[in-house]
Amino acid sequence: MxxxxxxxxxxxxxxxxxxxxxxxxxxxxxxxxxxxxxxxxxxxxxxxxxxxxxxxxxxxxxxxxxxxxxxxxxxxxxxxxxxxxxxxxxxxxxxxxxxxxxxxxxxxxxxxxxxxxxxxxxxxxxxxxxxxxxxxxxxxxxxxxxxxxxxxxxxxxxxxxxxxxxxxxxxxxxxxxxxxxxxPVARDTDGLARSSRNAYLDDDQRTAAVTLSAALAAGARVSAGGAEVVLESARAVLDKEPLVELDYLELRGTDLGPAPSRGEARLLVAARVGSTRLIDNIQVILDEGE
The missing domain is CATH 3.40.50.620 (HUPs)
Incomplete structure (x- = not known):
């Protein structure tokens, strides 16, 4: 029935x-x-x-x-x-x-x-x-x-x-x-990607977790400089936050194959903040750089 x-x-x-x-x-x-x-x-x-x-x-x-x-x-x-x-x-x-x-x-x-x-x-x-x-x-x-x-x-x-x-x-x-x-990724006002696992974070960890989205944004802002500049800029932001334990930061093509030298790509990050594992990503538009 x-x-x-x-x-x-x-x-x-x-x-x-x-x-x-x-x-x-x-x-x-x-x-x-x-x-x-x-x-x-x-x-x-x-x-x-x-x-x-x-x-x-x-x-x-x-x-x-x-x-x-x-x-x-x-x-x-x-x-x-x-x-x-x-x-x-x-x-x-x-x-x-x-x-x-x-x-x-x-x-x-x-x-x-x-x-x-x-x-x-x-x-x-x-x-x-x-x-x-x-x-x-x-x-x-x-x-x-x-x-x-x-x-x-x-x-x-x-x-x-x-x-x-x-x-x-x-x-x-x-x-x-x-x-x-x-x-598209839903974000809180401070940029943190919304996730059910955010509930695990204490106040200090919640503040530190924003570093992931900040690093991605930093990489995207310099994407016209090419892949190496994108990764260097994002990693520099992550390195400043001791509570973030990085698993990976990678630049890939939109199909997650190798990143192109020019055009649309995806910058991806995964890290642990305390015992909580978080992921995030952002679209970047690459140029070949100088």
């Missing part, structure tokens, strides 16, 4: 069968589905994704909340990752989400995870080099959500730029019938 769907109301499904039946019924009457996948602990960055999805014509704004164990390493923060479901439901109501999928681990991986998606070479670089297996977990859960919900659109933030790039490759290479939409 198809669950009842009333437009304009928030419908929450935890079971796969109910979610699939509702999505199927919506498609049968010509409605399109715009999906915002999340791990919860929703903040203004998620609101921005939801607002982007809501503006797509003829769509039912749909979100998912699932803290995916496959994308956490053995020494990462899966157990302490924030799960404020009641607050998240309030955000969904505020943003006029009509369909919310909140599966359990048993729903998503009833027999474990014997089969996963290989992210390819890019999945072992940058974030993948510091978090082995992370992107196999990300792409596996995204592929499952696409198969369960069958969205017409899926909206992701550019803060996780490598994730966004790999999801686009997933859609291309595995022939998922969904359009991927990237949304």
């Amino acid at each position: 198809t669950p009842r769907f009333t437009p304009g109301q928030l419908h929450v499904h935890s079971g796969l069968d109910d979610m699939m039946a509702t999505a199927r019924a919506l498609r049968a009457v010509g409605r399109k589905i715009a999906l915002v996948p999340t791990m919860g602990a929703l903040h203004d960055g998620h609101r921005q994704l939801m607002r982007t999805a809501r503006r797509l014509p003829g769509t039912v704004l749909t979100a998912s909340i699932f803290v995916n164990p496959l994308q956490f390493g053995p020494n990462e923060d899966f157990d302490r990752y924030p799960r404020p479901l009641e607050e998240d439901l309030g955000v969904c109501r505020d943003e006029r989400v009509e369909l919310l999928f909140t599966p359990s681990r048993e729903d998503m991986y009833p027999t474990g995870s014997e089969v996963t998606v290989d992210p390819g070479p890019l999945g072992r670089e940058l974030e993948g080099a510091f978090r082995p297996g992370h992107f196999a977990g990300v792409l596996t859960v995204v592929a499952k959500l696409f198969n369960i919900i069958r969205p017409d659109y899926a909206v992701f933030g550019e803060k996780d730029y490598q994730q966004l790039t790999l999801i686009k490759k997933l859609v291309r290479d595995l022939n998922h019938d969904v359009k991927i939409i990237g949304v």
Whole structure:
């Protein structure tokens, strides 16, 4: 039996069968589905994704909340990752989400995870080099959500730029019938990229964390001088903050291949501030320099 769907109301499904039946019924009457996948602990960055999805014509704004164990390493923060479901439901109501999928681990991986998606070479670089297996977990859960919900659109933030790039490759290479939409990085007024993990930072760490976005901005300001100048300028800012422990600072092409000598590129940073690991990135327009 198809669950009842009333437009304009928030419908929450935890079971796969109910979610699939509702999505199927919506498609049968010509409605399109715009999906915002999340791990919860929703903040203004998620609101921005939801607002982007809501503006797509003829769509039912749909979100998912699932803290995916496959994308956490053995020494990462899966157990302490924030799960404020009641607050998240309030955000969904505020943003006029009509369909919310909140599966359990048993729903998503009833027999474990014997089969996963290989992210390819890019999945072992940058974030993948510091978090082995992370992107196999990300792409596996995204592929499952696409198969369960069958969205017409899926909206992701550019803060996780490598994730966004790999999801686009997933859609291309595995022939998922969904359009991927990237949304620019959402930032606080001081420039810090919004992240659920910002909640882990104490006051001093929060101040230090702004160095990441400041370094990226410094690199972008001198991008006409070429790649070497960009990296030197960004690193000089990071070196001034002792609470920031750098994992990587890299300049890549927009597809995360080698950076071009001229044109659009991406400057990416990852660092630890205390026990919290943060990432950020910015677009730069390179010239060859002098």
